[in-house]
Amino acid sequence: MASQGLTYDGCNFFRQRLILSTLSGKRVKIRHVRSKDDNPGLRDFEASFIRLLDKVTNGTRIEINQTGTVLFYQPGLLFGGTIEHECNVQRSVGYYLEALIMLAPFMKNPLRALLKGVTNDQKDPSVDLLKATAIPLMKKFGIDGDGLEIKITKRGMAPGGGGEVLFTCPVRRTIRPVQMTEPGKIKRIRGTAYSVRVSPQMANRIVDSARSILNQFIPDIYIYTDHMKGANSGKSPGFGLTLIAETLNGTFLSAEMVSNPQGQGETILPEDLGRKCAKILLEEVYRGGCVDSANQSLALLYMTLGQQDVSKTLLGPLSPYTIEFLRHIRDFFQIMFKIEVKKPNEEEMKGGNKVLMTCVGAGYTNISKTLK
Amino acid sequence: AAEVFLRQQRAAPNLRKLVYGTVVEEEEEEGEEDEEVGGLFRVSRPEKGKRRRADGLDCSRFEPDDSHDWEQEEMLASIRDCFVTGKWEGNTDA
Structure with missing residues (x-):
């Protein structure tokens, strides 16, 4: 069993398994991928994801059976460098970018990835959201410098895509342990309302309705309107909103909402979208914590791979x-977190229960990083 | 004090067990046999339970809880102190 690596069933949590396998060097076998489905096997977006992993690594061995229901993955070395990838439009760039963000600091060469595809859709965290929340989170773990950036050069909405995103990330030898126990109070709310191939007025309508709800809490709100034209606007029309609440301690909580893709579902009014998105942000504030719910696993991964010190x-x-993800971390790195429930005081009005996660890092060092 | 501690222990659900413990139980649930019809065909059961989860959508987004109605004053009040405009603790200062 040990020489065979780990075996899993089903295609759920596909990315987690491959990412952790790549980082830990353990082989992984995934069986029964949609084996009872009318259309069995791996989907195009998963195949595209495997190709992306193949591009950033050296010596990866991948075997897929004829129907695509069994995948064997033997990770190679994380190489990095400059890559270009055409992301499948079934999932947005966020699906691929989330994985790259997890892997990028541990590569041999700094990563410079140009990803093409859908930048905003309803399933995955959008590129705007990752740019606003994941980047500051990475900085807390000591991954910073000039090279850390997510840049949206072209926007592409589902289903057509046609967007373009540039992600650059420096490499690190070790990850710093963190102590993030106090989220701090929210000092401002920022956001981006974007519209492509629809009237630029849509973005303004979104902004007004979102502000009407959030202004009850805080006056410092600024929502940028971003209207991309011509070649930068991708292939499909759409609009959406990303909201970010920033606290005094540098925690970023986020919410987002996108219009339905062209020809699918009912059309949504920009006013409704703005209001709904504002409510999702309030929900996120209610949940609270020092890490946004979309980035929980990213923070936990960096904690696991940190130096041999306590992270909270x-x-x-x-x-x-x-x-x-926690279960998978245990499978691949044999690390378990201490999980404590923190109930807020009665008289304080700070939303729901919080969870304090504590672990000792695995002392992971990036051996492939060249010394200069 | 010991009593208070014990009560707290019971009240708080053991999250560690929830996260790491349930895996074993789920694995036990497997072993569902396909029924044979006429000795030749197998009934392929509609995917349910564990199967559905295993082939679910791989997505990191956390769907918001619908039970919270953010139109209500009480809900709005419940997060008021998360903002700088809210109440500050005695030992901290703006």
Whole structure:
């Protein structure tokens, strides 16, 4: 069993398994991928994801059976460098970018990835959201410098895509342990309302409605309107909103909402979208914690791979994806977190219960990073 | 004090067990046999339970809880102190 690596069933948490396998060097086998589905096997977006992993690594061995229901993955070395990838439009760039963000600091060469595809869709965290929340989070773990950036050069909405995103990230030898136990109070709310291939007025309508709800809490709100034209606007029309609440301690909580893709579902008014998105942000504030719910697993991964020291992070309620991620971390790195529930004081009005996650890092060092 | 501690222990659900403990139980649930019809065909059961989770959508987004109605004053009040405009603790100062 040990020489065979780890075996999993089903295609859920596909990325987690491959990412952790790549980082830990353990082989992984995934069986029964949609084996009872009418259309069995790996989907195009998963195949595209495997190709992306192949591009950033050296010597990776991948075997897929004829129907695509069994995948064997033997990780190679994380190489990095400059890559270009055409992301499948079934999932947005966020799906691929989330994985790259997890892997990028541990590569041999600094990563410079040009990803093409759908920048904003309803399933995955959008590129705007990752740019606003994941980047500051990485800085807390000591991954910073000039090279750390996510840049949206072209926007592409589902289903057509046609967007373009540039992600650059420096490499690190070790990850700093963190103590994030005090989220701090929210000092301002920022956001981006974007519209492509629709009237630029849509963005303004979104901004007005979102402000009407958030102004009850705080006056410092600024929502940028971003209207991309011509070649930068991708292939499909759409609009959406990303909201970010920033606290005094540098915690970023986020919410987002996108219009339905062209020809799918009902059309949504920009006013409704703005209001709904503002409410999602309030929900996120209610959950609270020092890390945004979309980035919980990223923070936990960096904590696991940190130096052999204690890391502490206060999180909101754990998302199902994060819970599964914790189980996978145990499988691959044999690290278990101490999980404590923190109830807020009665007289304070700071939302729901929080969870304090504590662990000792695995002392992971990036041996492939060249010394200069 | 010991009593208070014990009560607290019971009240707080053991999250560690929830996260790490349930895996074993789920694995036990497996072993569902396909029924045979006429000795030749197998009934392929509609995917349910564990299967559905295993082939679910791989997505990190945490869907918001619908039970909270953010139109209500009480809900709005429940997060008021998360903002700088809210109440400050005695030992901290703006």
